[in-house]
Amino acid sequence: MDLALIWGFVIAIAVFVYVALDGFDLGVGILFPLLRDEAERDTAIGAIAPVWDGNETWLILGGGGLFAVFPLAYAVIFPALYVPLIVMLLALIFRGVAFEFRVHSGGHKWFWERAFFGGSLVAAFMQGIALGAWLQGIEVEGRAYAGGWWDWLSPFSVTTGLALVFGYAMLGAGWINLKTEGALHERAQSFIIPLAAATVAFIVVVSLWTPLLNERYWVRWFTFPTMIYAVPVPVLVALTVLTIWQALKQGWALRAFLATEVLFLLCYIGLGISVWPDIVPTAITLQQAAAPDKSLGFLLVGAVVLVPLILAYTAAAYWIFRGKVRHGGYHH
Template identity: 50%
Template sequence: MHGIDLTIIWAVIIAFGIMMYVLMDGFDLGVGILFPFAPDEDARDVMMNSVAPVWDGNETWLVLGGAGLLAAFPLVYSVLMPALYIGVFLLLAGLIFRGVAFEFRFKATSSRNLWNWAFAGGSMVASFAQGAVVGAYIQGFNTVDGRYVGGALEWLTPFSVLTGLGLLAGYALLGSTWLIMKTEGYIQQWAYRIAPWLLAAVLLVFAVVSVWTPAVDPAAFERWFSVIRLIWIFPLLALLFAFLVLRSLRRRQQSMPFVATMGMFAFTYLGLLVTKWPYVVPPNYTLWDAASAPGSQLFLLIGMLFVIPVILAYTAWTYWVFRGKVRVGEGYH
């Protein structure tokens, strides 16, 4: 029982870390996705300055989730890395390009347009790769005796392409509502105009994925309609928050669209977790199948209990210090 408890604790920690990454890094990836469509170069300066103080701290959650997954559930890495090698490579390459673009664009003169595209392209590639990896996870992996036996591109299917495009739209929606909260004037008005269209795109993908998922994962159909019918509370709450996003946009509220979009993401994510529980490497391996030894989990858990409060504290402090509107000519650099 002790080992089972530790396994569940680690599952909660990693699920929390991944959700924090999606919510925190999602909006600054979204700002990058919207970058080529901004009204002008001044708007791009403001957009980048709105996320420059926080983007690298946001990615700490990805490191925490990835390191925790390796430590607590090593089987996940032995299956998912061979299965998703190209997708994970694209994700990391995109994050590297946008990270470099943050530093170089502010100092560039003749090559600024190059770094604009590095920032936008890196954001788009990283976001699409994340969404495609989620689609591959929903589909499941071809494994034998704890080893992946499928092809290098088996993760890239029409379904995973759709989930990749859906996450692109979702992050762009997060980015637009972040800009509504952090900017003013014509930049804010531009964000108000595009947000409803992005919300419509997200809801369309949400509907298609919901209909398509039982076809790629029959166990999901059984869970939705016979085993745990309470699971429907999560998509219903996600739709409620989508309505709140639309209502707050129509009322020209400034903070509520962002908060409601985060709520929509959170409940969609929770719905996915409950749909797949307790399979961490679907369709065959549960959390307990993939878990490391209880002694290893306990040793690492002690360190994690110190690390998480520190990350939460400096994240809260950073957002407090850099609160308020970002204006043309003002910035972090």
């Protein structure tokens, strides 16, 4: 068995599941200023309260797995992205504190609501910046990061940061639309199409920009035979956007939400097509970064046990709290 390849897929799946799940609850926080009153914000919080902290389990699995399984990649990527990753983690912590303190703060509730919004916005933006900085390439010399302190900050990484903010806001609007009723449900539904349009616009800009970053990306997307795998992606993106529009028109909230998640999945697949088989784009492959096979095999045994357990309790939480959220934040 190619254990490095198996672990590459495990880490990739963990990162995508984090984006798909934590993306919508970060999106709810980003949309907080657009909610009309305290009762609507209580309802929106109630829509994510049972699942938001469990969603972040996948971030730990992705980051911890990278450290254990691909130590060379960890040793290169994290020094290159220290600033956005540390700011992201601090924002997630501050957001979590605001989530809990908001309920018990009395007259200072307004402060914690703004903190929840700010933490969500900064975390999403920094995740997008880290993605862009990783995709544009990390300077490696020997087996170490050789770039500068500010290499992560560029027009491209800022663009990907904004793209993720709008994308997460789209997911958040889809989740509120799915989980609520009445005026909040209708307003969240009205947000989805504009946010989806903005997200697709960013997807187009980033997709056209990415091949210009490195010749290898250009070859992957515009030369035969690799373009065979790449060409269907933009077509499927267009069909997914059409599905979102039709689902909203018919009032199918679940289908609309799942279609927004599929939009992220297609972007993720496009990203994989661009960088494969590298884990540090254009510099280090999965095989070069992997730990010894004995370590990979030992860790895989643990993953075979733990990942199904994580999936089980995640699925249980979503099933138990599957209903709509009443005005004020209670499920029924």
